[in-house]
Structures are given as C-alpha cells and as structure tokens.
Amino acid sequence: MKFHKKLHILTFLFVVMTFALPSLGFSSPEVSQKEREQIYRKLELFSNVLSILQENYVEEINIEEVVDGAINGLLLSLDPHSSYLSPESFQDLQEETSGSFTGIGIEITIKNGKLTVVSPIEDTPADNAGLKANDTIVKIGERWTDDMSPMEAVKELRGPKGSEVTISIHRQGWEDLKEFTLVRDIIPVQSVRSVFIDEGIAYVRITNFQSHTTDDYIEMLATLQESQTIMAMILDLRNNPGGLLNQAVSIADLFLESGLIVYTKGRTEEQNIVFAAHQSGTLSEVPLIVLVNEGSASASEIVAGAIQDHKRGIILGTRTFGKGSVQTVIPLQGGAGLRMTTAKYFTPSGRSIQAQGIVPDIEVPYIAYIAEQENEQSSSAFPREADLRNHFLNSEIEKLKELSVPEESPSLDQIDDKDGILSRLEKDNQVQMALNILKGVNLLSSDKADLKSQK
Structure with a gap:
C-alpha cells in the first residue's frame, strides 16, 4: 500500500509537469515535435529516478526538498544568476530591495565552485569583523558549503536579530581556516x-x-x-x-x-x-x-x-x-x-x-x-x-x-x-x-x- 501511494504521488507529479509544458512555451512553433518528445522523455526519466530513490535510498526522502533541489540544479546549470527562491528566500529578497533585512551583511556568489564573498556591505557585522572581497566561505556553522547554492547560503546566514552564526573563512595567503562568529543584526542598507x-x-x-x-x-x-x-x-x-x-x-x-x-x-x-x-x-x-x-x-x-x-x-x-x-x-x-x-x-x-x-x-x-x-x-x-x-x-x-x-x-x-x-x-x-x-x-x-x- 505504501509503495502504491508513493507511485501515485510521483505519477501525479509527472502528469502535472507534463500538462504544464504548453504554458511554459514548449508548444511554441519554435519547439519542434522532436524536441518536445525529448523533453517528455527527460521528465519521465526524472520521475523514474525519483521513484527509485524514494523506494531504495538509505534514508527516507523528503519529496519537496528533493524537487526543490532539482529545480535549483536546473537553474544553476544555466548561469550563476538564475535561481529558485523558496518562500523564505523570496520574502528576504523583497525585504532587501525595500531597504532592510536581518543577517550579517555580505554579497556572495559562486566562484570556481566555491562560495565566495563579492563584497561586505558597509558598516555591517561582516564588514566590522573584517571580511573582505574574495574570501571563501568554507563552512557555515557545522555545514560545509561545497554543494551549497548562494540562496541556500543566504538562508543559513540570515536569522533572528541577536542570534549568532559562525563561518569558517579561507583567504589567499592563509594556511589555515579562520572562524568568525558574527551576531546577526538588522541590515538597514542605507543606500x-x-x-x-x-x-x-x-x-x-x-x-x-x-x-x-x-x-x-x-x-x-x-x-x-x-x-x-x-x-x-x-x-x-x-x-x-x-x-x-x-x-x-x-x-x-x-x-x-x-x-x-x-x-x-x-x-x-x-x-x-x-x-x-x-x-x-x-x-x-x-x-x-x-x-x-x-x-x-x-x-x-x-x-x-x-x-x-x-x-x-x-x-x-x-x-x-x-x-x-x-x-x-x-x-x-x-x-x-x-x-x-x-x-x-x-x-x-x-x-x-x-x-x-x-x-x-x-x-x-x-x-x-x-x-x-x-x-x-x-x-x-x-x-x-x-x-x-x-x-x-x-x-x-x-x-x-x-x-x-x-x-x-x-x-x-x-x-x-x-x-x-x-x-x-x-x-x-x-x-x-x-x-x-x-x-x-x-x-x-x-x-x-x-x-x-x-x-
């Protein structure tokens, strides 16, 4: 019964994705019948892989997290600036562009596969602690950042005002990592x-x-x-x-x-x-x-x-x-x-x-x-x-x-x-x-x- 329930969920997911194709432009004259067939086959492959993982992976899989991860992987394969924003990240983005957010105050990106500081925001916890452009963020708390997207990192770095976050930094010329424990604050970003x-x-x-x-x-x-x-x-x-x-x-x-x-x-x-x-x-x-x-x-x-x-x-x-x-x-x-x-x-x-x-x-x-x-x-x-x-x-x-x-x-x-x-x-x-x-x-x-x- 449990197997059939999971299979039903995956089938429903595949059907929804399939019917969504026309609205995403796959019915456009620019997309040939052969290309549409390839897309359908890839979606079917994705569904099959997800089904196999859910039944056989060593630990129980959270479907929502896995699908979100797949979407993030899709977007990261296109260019470094396209990304999926979870509801929390989307809200953070809206707050940031409106003038304030709670965090440590750094702009980050992926450089050579590593989470890297573009620049600290002036007069923020990160700036005051001495973080600099091109610092590599190796760990956030106890989590390594090797497979972490910028949006995931932002989620880890933000939190309630007054709470602490420890990040491990590598800087060119340093032999060892250096830990920075920062106290999150409201980043007003007076522009x-x-x-x-x-x-x-x-x-x-x-x-x-x-x-x-x-x-x-x-x-x-x-x-x-x-x-x-x-x-x-x-x-x-x-x-x-x-x-x-x-x-x-x-x-x-x-x-x-x-x-x-x-x-x-x-x-x-x-x-x-x-x-x-x-x-x-x-x-x-x-x-x-x-x-x-x-x-x-x-x-x-x-x-x-x-x-x-x-x-x-x-x-x-x-x-x-x-x-x-x-x-x-x-x-x-x-x-x-x-x-x-x-x-x-x-x-x-x-x-x-x-x-x-x-x-x-x-x-x-x-x-x-x-x-x-x-x-x-x-x-x-x-x-x-x-x-x-x-x-x-x-x-x-x-x-x-x-x-x-x-x-x-x-x-x-x-x-x-x-x-x-x-x-x-x-x-x-x-x-x-x-x-x-x-x-x-x-x-x-x-x-x-x-x-x-x-x-």
Whole structure:
C-alpha cells in the first residue's frame, strides 16, 4: 500500500509537469515535435529516478526538498544568476530591495565552485569583523558549503536579530581556516550617504540600488545644497553589487539631459527595452568623477557605462565586475519565486560589459589593497563575472547588439563626521585622486570666468 501511494504521488507529479509544458512555451512553433518528445522523455526519466530513490535510498526522502533541489540544479546549470527562491528566500529578497533585512551583511556568489564573498556591505557585522572581497566561505556553522547554492547560503546566514552564526573563512595567503562568529543584526542598507569633502565638492556614496534610492538621492541633494552650492561631485559606486535596474536608470538620468542610458535585448520583443535620458537633468553640468572597483556590478556598471559613453564624467578606479545580464523575478505558487535571466544590457555605444567590465578612464589601484597583497597577483584576485561558473561569454551575445533605437524612451541625507567618514576618506587614495582632479577643474573654471569678465 505504501509503495502504491508513493507511485501515485510521483505519477501525479509527472502528469502535472507534463500538462504544464504548453504554458511554459514548449508548444511554441519554435519547439519542434522532436524536441518536445525529448523533453517528455527527460521528465519521465526524472520521475523514474525519483521513484527509485524514494523506494531504495538509505534514508527516507523528503519529496519537496528533493524537487526543490532539482529545480535549483536546473537553474544553476544555466548561469550563476538564475535561481529558485523558496518562500523564505523570496520574502528576504523583497525585504532587501525595500531597504532592510536581518543577517550579517555580505554579497556572495559562486566562484570556481566555491562560495565566495563579492563584497561586505558597509558598516555591517561582516564588514566590522573584517571580511573582505574574495574570501571563501568554507563552512557555515557545522555545514560545509561545497554543494551549497548562494540562496541556500543566504538562508543559513540570515536569522533572528541577536542570534549568532559562525563561518569558517579561507583567504589567499592563509594556511589555515579562520572562524568568525558574527551576531546577526538588522541590515538597514542605507543606500545613499553624502558629505562635503571640500568647498563645493560633494562626496556621494551609493551602496546598492533599492526601491527608494533615487528618492533618497534627490532628498540628499536638496539637503546638501541648503548649506552650500554643489560645484563638483564624486559619486562612489565601489563595492556596489547592483540592485534594481529602474533605479540605476533614474540615477544616471539625473546626470544626463538626452541620449541613451542603457538598452536591453532578450529573446522576446517585450524584453527589448530602451531607456533614454530626459532633459531635466538635475546635475547635468556639474563636474563629475565616478569611483568603481571589482565589487561594482550590474546596476553600478549601467550608471558608469552611461556616464562614460556620454563623456559626462571621469570613471576612476579599477575594472568593474562585468555582469551584463538582467534578471526578472517571477512569483510562483506557495509564495516562492523564480529569478531568471531574461535579457542582456548594452551601454549607449552598444558595448556589452558581460565578463569584461567597465575599464576606468583613469586606472588607480587602491593602495591599502596593494599593501596587504604585495606578495600576491594584483586585482585578478577579486571575483568577477568571468570567474563564475556558466557565465555568458561576451562573444555569445554580440549578435544581440543589433537593435533599432528610438529617439525617445518608450514609455541622504547630509551627514556630519560623527561616523568618521571624512577621516576614512582622507586615507582613501582613490577619493583623494578624484578630489585633486576636481579641485583642478574648479580652479580652471574659475580662471576662465575671471578672464571672461576682464574682457
């Protein structure tokens, strides 16, 4: 009786999956009868394997967990950014993009088959404990991470505020693992911070692109200009892992008065979207330097690419991560979600930065990093898109460049130095280089104005 009950469950699962095929596009004219037959055979094979495992595996199998694992394996075989989101993970994602979540504060990915830190979020438990980009997370608690997906790791790392989690880290140059015991906290992820670092020169840092980033940025501008006029700006996008595409577009729009910001190209017409700037650029003439590094990814690269292609400002720092794909999150039944790569994006000049990154106009390595890694190879130690398993090759998407571009788009508060931001920036050679350049620009502009008035 028990065998027949389990067989009935598996048969029902197979029938449901089979009838779902037309809704997933397998009845499309693009899919041949031969391809459909192959898909049916593979689904039948999956059902048979699941049935054999459930009857003969050494321990009783949880069907839901096994099927979820199979879905995760399917998505991980496509590219490193597509994933199945359990109801808990889907809720975490919604909370994170809305502005806060509870955890330790790191962005993670899979590099060379290992769970790797892309960058810690500023002023979080992970950042304060000293975790760094390219650290390998070998264990979370007592669980090894060899076969752990990023979403599974996120689930393990998050938990109630005040609870502890111990992670075992390996860093290049270390002989042994080092354990970090971190206390989980609410990660508010204040996405915009700002301060005047010199007369008329504003420093603005965007840590990621959330649903309210542009609103916070505009509010921050108004607050800054209450004290003095913004004559020049440093926009810091270093270690910004990305976020929402529409927020990156609206931030770039604040610096541009016309022309393309970015366009996306996918398999279907609705995925081909063009984003153009509007005339009411809030800071369209203020001298601008954008800081980037290996941790600047996705939405950050959209902003930097638009600024660079329009020659609106100077890009300074080191080559960026190189994530040139767009993910769409689709809600599923039961509160779960599907994060799926649906398009690639291109900069205004038609560049794809996939696995290439944005090369700065002025390359300036971070001195503190060089001092710590003087016996290691340079910035190649940091994970980039090109290091990720199953990443899209740039050459594979050159054919997607062709897209008729319409002329029009289709349809922080200021803080004081109580947190020590100015003292930190004084030791930051990339910020100091940007500051010196802007001082020179302001001085040159002032001299030209004086000469014009004398004439």
